[in-house]
Amino acid sequence: MVxxxxxxxxxxxxxxxxxxxxxxxxITLVGATAxxxxxxxxPKPQAVVVRDAVDQFILPxxxxxxxxxxxxxxxxxxVCEPDAKSTALQAAQAAFVETxxxxxxxxxxxxxxxxxxxxxxxxxxxxDPRATAERQLNALLAARAPELLEPGxxxxxxxxxxxxTALEALVFNDKHRLGSAGDDAxxxxxxxxxxxxxxxDTVAGEIQSGWVGEDGYRAKIxxxxxxxxxxxxxxxxxxxxxxxxxxxxxxxxxxxxxxELQAISRTPPRRARLPFERANxxxxxxxxTIGALRDLYEACAFEARVGADKxxxxxxxxxxxxxxxxxxxxxxxxxxxEIASKDHLxxxxxxxxxxTSIRQIVVRELAANAGIIMGLNELDGD
Amino acid sequence: MPGSSWGSTSxxxxxxxxxxxxxxxxxxxxxxxxxxxARAAGQAAADVVxxxxxxxxxxxxxxxxxxxxxxxxxxxxxxxxxxxxAIDRERxxxxxxxxxxxxxxxxxxxxxxxxxxxxxxxxxxxxxGHGAFSPDGRLIYMTEHDIETGEGVIGVYDTGNxxxxxxxxxxxxxxxxxxxxxxxxxxxxxxxxxxxSDPATGRESIDLAGMEPTMSFIDVETGALxxxxxxxxxxxxxxxxxxxxxxxxxxxxxxQWQGAIEDAPALIGxxxxxxxxxxxxxxxxxxxxxxxxxxxxxxxxEGRLLAASAPRAGRVIYADxxxxxxxxxxxxxxxxxxxxxxxxxxxxxxxxxxxxVEEAAQESGALETRFPSTxxxxxxxxx
Numbered sequence: 001m002v003x004x005x006x007x008x009x010x011x012x013x014x015x016x017x018x019x020x021x022x023x024x025x026x027i028t029l030v031g032a033t034a035x036x037x038x039x040x041x042x043p044k045p046q047a048v049v050v051r052d053a054v055d056q057f058i059l060p061x062x063x064x065x066x067x068x069x070x071x072x073x074x075x076x077x078x079v080c081e082p083d084a085k086s087t088a089l090q091a092a093q094a095a096f097v098e099t100x101x102x103x104x105x106x107x108x109x110x111x112x113x114x115x116x117x118x119x120x121x122x123x124x125x126x127x128d129p130r131a132t133a134e135r136q137l138n139a140l141l142a143a144r145a146p147e148l149l150e151p152g153x154x155x156x157x158x159x160x161x162x163x164x165t166a167l168e169a170l171v172f173n174d175k176h177r178l179g180s181a182g183d184d185a186x187x188x189x190x191x192x193x194x195x196x197x198x199x200x201d202t203v204a205g206e207i208q209s210g211w212v213g214e215d216g217y218r219a220k221i222x223x224x225x226x227x228x229x230x231x232x233x234x235x236x237x238x239x240x241x242x243x244x245x246x247x248x249x250x251x252x253x254x255x256x257x258x259x260e261l262q263a264i265s266r267t268p269p270r271r272a273r274l275p276f277e278r279a280n281x282x283x284x285x286x287x288x289t290i291g292a293l294r295d296l297y298e299a300c301a302f303e304a305r306v307g308a309d310k311x312x313x314x315x316x317x318x319x320x321x322x323x324x325x326x327x328x329x330x331x332x333x334x335x336x337x338e339i340a341s342k343d344h345l346x347x348x349x350x351x352x353x354x355x356t357s358i359r360q361i362v363v364r365e366l367a368a369n370a371g372i373i374m375g376l377n378e379l380d381g382d
Numbered sequence: 383m384p385g386s387s388w389g390s391t392s393x394x395x396x397x398x399x400x401x402x403x404x405x406x407x408x409x410x411x412x413x414x415x416x417x418x419x420a421r422a423a424g425q426a427a428a429d430v431v432x433x434x435x436x437x438x439x440x441x442x443x444x445x446x447x448x449x450x451x452x453x454x455x456x457x458x459x460x461x462x463x464x465x466x467x468a469i470d471r472e473r474x475x476x477x478x479x480x481x482x483x484x485x486x487x488x489x490x491x492x493x494x495x496x497x498x499x500x501x502x503x504x505x506x507x508x509x510x511g512h513g514a515f516s517p518d519g520r521l522i523y524m525t526e527h528d529i530e531t532g533e534g535v536i537g538v539y540d541t542g543n544x545x546x547x548x549x550x551x552x553x554x555x556x557x558x559x560x561x562x563x564x565x566x567x568x569x570x571x572x573x574x575x576x577x578x579s580d581p582a583t584g585r586e587s588i589d590l591a592g593m594e595p596t597m598s599f600i601d602v603e604t605g606a607l608x609x610x611x612x613x614x615x616x617x618x619x620x621x622x623x624x625x626x627x628x629x630x631x632x633x634x635x636x637x638q639w640q641g642a643i644e645d646a647p648a649l650i651g652x653x654x655x656x657x658x659x660x661x662x663x664x665x666x667x668x669x670x671x672x673x674x675x676x677x678x679x680x681x682x683x684e685g686r687l688l689a690a691s692a693p694r695a696g697r698v699i700y701a702d703x704x705x706x707x708x709x710x711x712x713x714x715x716x717x718x719x720x721x722x723x724x725x726x727x728x729x730x731x732x733x734x735x736x737x738x739v740e741e742a743a744q745e746s747g748a749l750e751t752r753f754p755s756t757x758x759x760x761x762x763x764x765x
Contacts, residue, residue, distance in 0.1 A: 111642070111643065112642070115641060115642035115643070116641065116642040116644075116645065118590070118591040118641075121589075121590060121591050125589075126586075127579075127580045127582070127583040127586050127588055128588070129580040129582065129583075129588065130532065132589065158591070158592070159589075159591040159592075160589070229644070229668075229670050229671065230643060230644060230670065250584075251586075253584070254583050254584035254585065254586055255583055255586065258582075258583070258584060259582040259583055262582060263582075272582065273582070373715070373734075375693060375715060375716025375732065375733030375734060375757070376437060376716065376733035376757040376758075376759060377677050377693035377716050377717075377718035377732075377733045377759070377760055378693045378694045378696075378716050378733065380585075381638075381675060381677045381693055381694075381718060381760055382465060382481060382482055382511060382559075382585075382623075382760055
């Protein structure tokens with residue numbers, strides 16, 4: 001049992017750490033802050049924030065994701081050709097990782113076409129604490145129903161077997177190497193992998209098409225008004241964008257940082273189960289998510305919303321974002337090393353600290369200064 | 383352990399024992415302070431007093447006892463966010479329930495005559511944020527999650543014996559959120575939200591597509607299921623979360639839509655032991671205009687009017703429980719906590735530190751008070 005005194009000590013140390021960072025930022029970046037004030041990012045009106053977030057962040061990334069799922073479908077089909085080259089599996093695995101990289105920025109866009117028809121879960125079934133995806137996939141593989149391999153047939157099955165989580169179990173499987181050579185079971189696994197990749201490509205296409213056209217989601221979110229049931233004014237659509245950014249911070253914290261920290265803080269330390277471990281792509285997913293958060297943050301021009309009396313915040317945010325990039329790049333490496341090593345603990349704690357700090361500043365300061373007020377219950381009610 | 387500056391934060395659920403230690407630190411108020419609070423409570427005996435969890439600027443989380451005119455009678459600091467406060471009015475006690483996934487509950491004397499007690503769920507359980515006292519106050523029923531199986535559980539705790547866990551029975555569903563005891567003192571209604579969450583990944587929902595939200599009517603004497611009502615498959619993403627019983631015995635719920643906002647159905651409905659769920663009559667605000675989320679529901683003292691808060695839409699709507707029709711609504715940013723405050727009056731709390739008391743069907747005459755540096759959390763209870 002940790003004593004109250006030791007709790008206080010660790011908490012005080014944390015508080016001192018924050019104070020040190022803030023002070024250092026304030027001292028060393030006074031000049032930089034002044035320069036930013038003159039030539040730094042300029043604040044955007046809320047309508048421009050929404051437009052830029054949609055046109056410069058969301059839509060290009062949806063297009064990229066659609067391209068990647070098409071390439072993944074082709075690569076998986078290549079593995080399953082009777083005369084597949086020996087490098088075909090590697091190509092499929094690489095295509096899978098690129099699809100993960102392309103999905104990461106979209107995982108935080110949980111409104112619009114992604115939110116309909118369980119598309120988010122059909123792309124990525126996570127969290128999956130009881131390994132439901134693999135369990136259900138194995139049941140399908142054991143049954144070997146040929147009709148499930150028909151185009152579109154998987155859409156009627158559990159969402160757990162339709163997306164990246166299930167496909168990862170097939171494409172990265174040392175015990176049952178993916179390929180059409182071998183027995184009926186091997187050929188069925190290949191057929192299932194093709195069906196899942198194809199289902200992913202279909203969902204990507206649905207998300208893409210859902211944003212375009214007169215009735216598409218782009219038109220809805222860019223044209224708020226009394227007749228618009230989803231967004232009555234610009235503040236509501238701007239809030240949607242800001243909430244996506246905040247959700248992204250929460251996802252990094254809840255999916256990556258906290259499970260890892262919880263596991264390695266145990267005695268003895270344990271391995272956490274994180275997304276895309278089998279594909280060795282947890283770090284790829286994390287790096288892509290952090291990069292996406294930074295891009296969305298910049299699309300919102302939130303840095304220009306630092307209050308005139310809080311110049312230190314600019315340096316603090318810069319240090320925080322730089323820290324997130326460094327920690328996410330190091331994440332896979334420290335996990336592969338000695339578990340709960342000094343480096344391992346430091347990277348994970350720092351990741352949690354930076355993502356929590358920036359989230360708090362965005363909600364309480366930057367978004368608020370931009371007129372985007374996100375209440376405690378609105379943002380995270382239960 | 384390395385001497386990292388990032389060694390700890392106020393998020394203490396990493397280690398449940400450590401968390402409880404943190405909570406105890408917060409509770410280690412000197413006896414003199416408790417006595418002072420008791421005197422303050424005595425002086426305020428004539429006041430209308432509310433209890434709520436809150437986030438306080440600079441001070442983290444807390445349980446607050448507040449008056450309508452803006453005074454904070456008591457503040458109990460917490461190291462993590464609480465959700466609802468279960469009240470035992472007759473014995474002047476309350477239990478603040480940790481928010482999902484919760485690992486502590488804080489029992490305290492409303493008048494400050496005794497030091498608070500912390501109790502925790504077993505290792506393989508977490509709290510969902512709500513609890514209900516038995517009529518005699520001997521027991522409290524807590525909504526819980528069996529982490530291993532994912533099933534919902536009602537944990538039973540002996541309030542007179544250090545809140546020792548003395549039993550449990552199923553909630554007959556996944557993700558029990560609020561549970562209320564009906565006036566017969568024997569039937570517990572549990573709102574099974576329909577989805578679980580993995581403590582390792584915080585509050586992220588598991589398998590929304592497979593949701594099966596229900597209202598379970600459970601005999602607390604035997605733990606047996608007396609009746610259960612669900613939703614049609616086409617609206618299975620409507621998580622049933624918050625409950626209130628009206629004067630006729632109908633149990634009303636407020637839901638949280640887990641799908642796209644544009645697909646959200648009506649979010650409020652009712653059921654009885656012997657009648658299935660019916661959503662509110664058409665003509666009221668649709669689910670999309672309420673932004674898919676009802677934060678809490680309450681019935682006024684007279685028992686006829688229901689209030690439902692929609693914090694994402696910044697609205698509170700009032701329904702006539704006899705006709706099922708919406709009779710009035712008010713706009714209030716981040717309004718969420720609701721408590722009956724008179725025959726036909728309600729108190730509303732917001733994440734912006736406002737407590738507003740108003741007659742449900744009147745356009746004017748509301749009393750609105752702002753508590754500085756305070757964000758009221760999900761629920762508000764009249765003490």
